[in-house]
Amino acid sequence: MSAPELAWQVVRDIGVHQLRHGNVGGAIDSFTEASPRVSEDDESMVVLKTRAQLKYCEALPALETIRNARKYPGNLLHCRALYETGDLEGHLLASANGRRHQHPAGGHRQQDFTDEVDLALSTFDCTLGDRAGASLLEYQHQFPAIVAEQRELRQRSADRPRWKILAEAGECDVISLLETVRKEPPLREQVRRQKNKQILGQIHLGRGWEDLMFIEELLLSGRHGPVVQLPQTRQSSRAMAQLVDECYTKVSGRVRLSQACFPMYSQRHGRFGPQTNHRREVHEIDELLKFRYRAYRAVYNQFDRMYELREQGKTKELLRYGGDVLDGFFKTTTVRVLPEKGKLVREVCNLIGLTILDGLRIPPRLMDAPPDRRLMLLFAVPPAKETLVVAPVFGDISTYRDPTEPDHDYLSYKIKVAELERRYQRVQYPIEHCLIDYQMARQHLLNGWLDDVKVMGNRMIDEAIACGSHLWQLIGLLTIAQAFCAQNNLEQLAVQLRAAAKLVQSRLPDERIAFFVEVSQKLNRDLLMKKLAHSLELESTLLA
Incomplete structure (x- = not known):
């Protein structure tokens, strides 16, 4: 050889x-x-x-x-x-x-x-x-005529401008626009598609469906995409991204082919038989009742946790937990699974609102504080942030401050507000707007953006009036009063306190809240009298 x-x-x-x-x-x-x-x-x-x-x-x-x-x-x-x-x-x-x-x-x-x-x-x-x-x-004899008609339409459209073709069809030429708006599907639709993809993977791949989900998370748009596309390692990241795309394309294409050759409706027919025996409807009702039982059990566990946080007075933890529940569980759970969804959402928001009003308490050492600080202490206004100036010392690296380093506190604040704004666009019930407005107002107050606090408070009042919630209307009034207190605007603060007292007297008769508002009015009145006396004294001094 x-x-x-x-x-x-x-x-x-x-x-x-x-x-x-x-x-x-x-x-x-x-x-x-x-x-x-x-x-x-x-x-x-x-x-x-x-x-x-x-x-x-x-x-x-x-x-x-x-x-x-x-x-x-x-x-x-x-x-x-x-x-x-x-x-x-x-x-x-x-x-x-x-x-x-x-x-x-x-x-x-x-x-x-x-x-x-x-x-x-x-x-x-x-x-x-x-x-x-x-x-x-x-009808197979009509297929050649249909193919010829489609070919003629494609040839005719190839010789004409795109805007004329779309104008005759009553559509818009979005390609010619400077900015294309990309509308993401709702959160529930995203979860539904993800669940359907998992079901198809389990049917056609068996135990390999977890590998498909993991490869999808490694894509650039997935959860672990930034880990694959590291900017520090361009060549290896490019090779890794190409490998992930190739694997995902092959496996997902195989799943689609399997679904096309052996679709779900054929499996249902082989499992339940013809529609006349109604076995499929009975099975769907059984599965629905199972999901409904799980949903209500999860709701009761969530309410137990929220009531526990309220009893412990942990308002911040309750705000965080309640917001996650509303944005996660209640967004992905349908009314078919949870028939009392609207009622439960209102109960969650009202529970958080009551916890906020529970925090309106008169501090024991209120009268020990200086008169100018009593209103700030009563409304729990956070102190203004002061810029810490560190004098650089030669040889001491701890005193060095990079002038190009960004303000991480400000970036964290903007990220939280942007997330709340995105959540605001996805809410389904008006009372959720009130809760998100309060959360944004709280972020603005903690970072010293008092004008934005008043804007959120006014929007909260409008949403509360629209949904008929006197509780959140009162919280909106007190939020605006908190901003005026931080600005030391005593005249506008008196107007807000009068509106809050009127609302409490007519719609929310509660002795503790009424006493809190009354004490606030008394302290504000004392400061106004002191300010008036000081202005009269100054005027008399100038005239003399």
Whole structure:
């Protein structure tokens, strides 16, 4: 045996060894290297390469490789490649021709083609059924006319401007706009799509569905995308991103093909039978009651936790926990699963509002504080942030401040407000607007943006009036009063306190809150009298 013949056989054996041990990509390269040295009549190398490509989920290259095969098992792999590419009609035709041309009439080769024909027929039965298949056979003579009509429409549209075509269809040419608005699906729709994707993965991939979900999280738009696309390692990040995209494209394409060949409705029909026995409706009701039981159990556990936080007086933790519950659980739970969803959402918001009013207490050492600080102490206004000036000391690195370093506190504040604004756009019930307005007002107050606090307070009052909540209307009035107190605007503070006292007296008769508002008015009145006396004294001094 000559050296060239021995060389390509060694390369072929290396490819077989790589394919046996799972190195499919290396096996394809080895078979590609050895293919030019094989004669055209020998289809063994083509068969090996096609098997490797099908195992590597490269259906189209495998079809191009095995297209001209004439003998067994090449023609059998050609049928399999047609099925993997989704050409079901071509697969059925090639399988039937292979079974007819295969000699002898019996044996394992004939049985292989028979299995392919049975697979094709069962796929058509699962995808079309009796009615759709009969309808397609009945109107198949009209298909060429429909294809010609569609081709004519495409040729006609290719010669005309896009805006004319869309204008006749009553649509807008968004490509010509400077800014394209990308509307994201609602949170519930995102969760529904994710759940459907998991179900399809569990059906068609088995235990491998978790790997598909993990690969999806590694995409650039996934949760772990920034970990893959590190800016510090551009070359390796680019290679890793390409590998992740290739894996996800292959696996997701295989799942879509499996779903197209064996769809969910066919599985339901095989599980429950025809619709006349109503087994599917009974099963759906049973599953709905199970989900409803789980939902109500989760709601009761959440309310137990919130009542516990209220008894402990942890307003911040309750605000955080209640906001997460409203934005997570109640956004993804439908009214079909939770019929009293609106009532429960209002109860959550009112519970948080009552906890906020529980914090309106008169401090024990209120009268020990200076008169100018008593209102600030009563309304629990946080002190203004002061910029800490550190004198740099030569050689002491702890005193060095980078002038280009961003203000992390301000960035954290803007991120929290932006998240609340996004949550504000997704709310379903008006009373949730009041809660989010209060959370944004609280963030503005903690960071010293008092004018924004008043804007949020006025918006809270408008939303409370719209939904008929006197509780949140009072919280809005007290929030604005808190901002005026921080600004030392005593005149406007008196107006807000009078409105709050009137609302408490007429709509929310509570002795503790009424006493709190009365004490606030008394302290504000004392400061106004002191301010008036000081102005009169100053005026008399100037006149003298």
